Amino acid sequence: MRFLLAALPVLVTTSAWAEPRQLLVLADMLGGDASEAEPISRAIRDRASSFLEIEVVSPDGPGVPMFAAEARRCGSDVQCVRERLLEAGVDHVLRVLANTSVAPAMVSLQLVSLSTSARTRLEMVEDTRRAPEIAAQASSEMLGALGFEIGGRLEVEVVPADAKVKISSGELVMETTSTLLKPGTYSVAAERDGYLPKSVQAKVGSGAIERVSLRLEQERSWTSNPLVWVGAGVVVVGGVVAAVLLASGPKSYELCQTSDPALCE
DSSP states (O other): OOOOBOOOOOOSSOOSSSSOOEEEEEEEEEESOGGGHHHHHHHHHHHHHHHBSOEEBOTTSTTHHHHHHHHHHTTTOHHHHHHHHHHHTOSEEEEEEEEOSSSSEEEEEEEEESSSOOEEEEEEESSGGGHHHHHHHHHHHHHHHTTOOBOEEEEEEEESTTSEEEEEETTEEEOOSEEEEOSEEEEEEEEOTTBOOEEEEEEEOTTOEEEEEEEOOBOOOGGGOHHHHHHHHHHHHHHHHHHHHHHTOOOOOOOOOOSOGGGGO
16 A cells, blocks of 8 residues: 655755655654644654655555554564555654653654664653654654755745746756755845846755745836926926016117107007
8 A cells, every 4th residue: 555645845956866755753652641742743744844855644644544553563673664664655654752741751763764774762851842843853853864855945925926936046947935945045036027126145054944025116117207297397387488588578679769759659
């Protein structure tokens, strides 16, 4: 049986693996409230799907509950878990056991893979509220040690919302507003008809989210510039004034030399 994989954007760099790898997270509580397992599992899945070149198997996918039950019955038998992985067509399973009934709380992680030896890690958690965060960070580092590249996310907010956004670095050009990228510096440009284009540089860090905001300004034609109309008005007014001055200019008079005043009218 093969599982339905959750959709996931992949790093835009060339992977050393022929196909995307899959990860299933199984979280259980050894002590404490059973409901605390799901937040831990969700935090690990969210971080893996956000920053790693990996496909996270949906916990509700076809056949997943059956496989999870079989893998749990394997206990600490790594070979048993591997056999279940092979049957399911999954590359990796991360088993998480948490105990929040002790102080400090403990989170144990075991990563079992088809291709490498199993890895384990134990985290001590002083504040149980941080258990999901600490487990997610630890799992990311464990997967990174296996060769998974920990990328960063670039999210772009643009106004107007329908502007075209391009993210580029070297030969890479992508038209998107949210993506998983290899750590580095990228150019983010936005354009739209009727607006002035704009671009900025964004630095994407490993395991981090970089948010960029671009607000485009509308283009202005020369006829929309109020100064043009003010200038034109001055010319028109000036012309009228000049015409009035010419029309009402001083009249010339001739000296009339005669004894009859009527002849000088």
